[in-house]
Amino acid sequence: MRALLQRVSTASVTVNTNVIGEIGPGLLVLVCAMQGDSEDEAAQLVHKISRLRIFRDDAGKMNRSVSDIGGAVLVVSQFTLGADTRSGTRPGFSKAAPPDEGKHLYHCFCDKMRAIGLPVETGEFGADMKVSLVNDGPVTISLDTDDRPNKPARPG
Numbered sequence: 196m197r198a199l200l201q202r203v204s205t206a207s208v209t210v211n212t213n214v215i216g217e218i219g220p221g222l223l224v225l226v227c228a229m230q231g232d233s234e235d236e237a238a239q240l241v242h243k244i245s246r247l248r249i250f251r252d253d254a255g256k257m258n259r260s261v262s263d264i265g266g267a268v269l270v271v272s273q274f275t276l277g278a279d280t281r282s283g284t285r286p287g288f289s290k291a292a293p294p295d296e297g298k299h300l301y302h303c304f305c306d307k308m309r310a311i312g313l314p315v316e317t318g319e320f321g322a323d324m325k326v327s328l329v330n331d332g333p334v335t336i337s338l339d340t341d342d343r344p345n346k347p348a349r350p351g
Contacts (some may be wrong), residue, residue, distance in 0.1 A: 196236040196300065197276040199225040202249055202334035206269045208318040211323040216316035223328050227276035228292035228300035233319075236340040237304040244268075245311055249334055257334075261313065268308055271318035271326055272301045278294030294321065 200222050207217040240328060245262055251259035261268060277291030298320045309315045318324045
């Protein structure tokens with residue numbers, strides 16, 4: 196799975212002019228399931244994100260996690276994180292998980308994030324969404340479960 200994290204002061208997601216998810220301080224997490232991903236990758240990503248020390252401590256250093264600050268998480272599905280741009284100028288998305296698998300893993304990711312006690316708001320899988328945020332820092336970090344040591348390569 197791939198995720199793009201943004202440390203935010205506020206973030207919201209809107210579908211058809213209705214705000215469906217909104218948080219204050221915390222993380223906006225754009226997430227994409229890739230072909231071959233499973234619930235294990237969702238769990239590993241949740242574990243990493245919840246413990247990632249990217250929030251300021253009293254000395255102003257990035258030493259605290261979203262859990263440490265009592266922050267919330269806004270999770271938005273974004274299959275375009277699976278873009279393959281190696282050839283030509285039009286991205287290909289064939290390495291992203293098929294919609295049914297992607298939706299299942301997106302919901303699994305959100306459920307696992309809630310299970311560890313973090314407040315979670317969400318977008319709507321597959322919808323045309325408008326995301327608004329105030330990036331705090333700015334701090335933006337990309338994660339990919341394939342970047343772990345000893346991780347077998349994805350098929351294809």
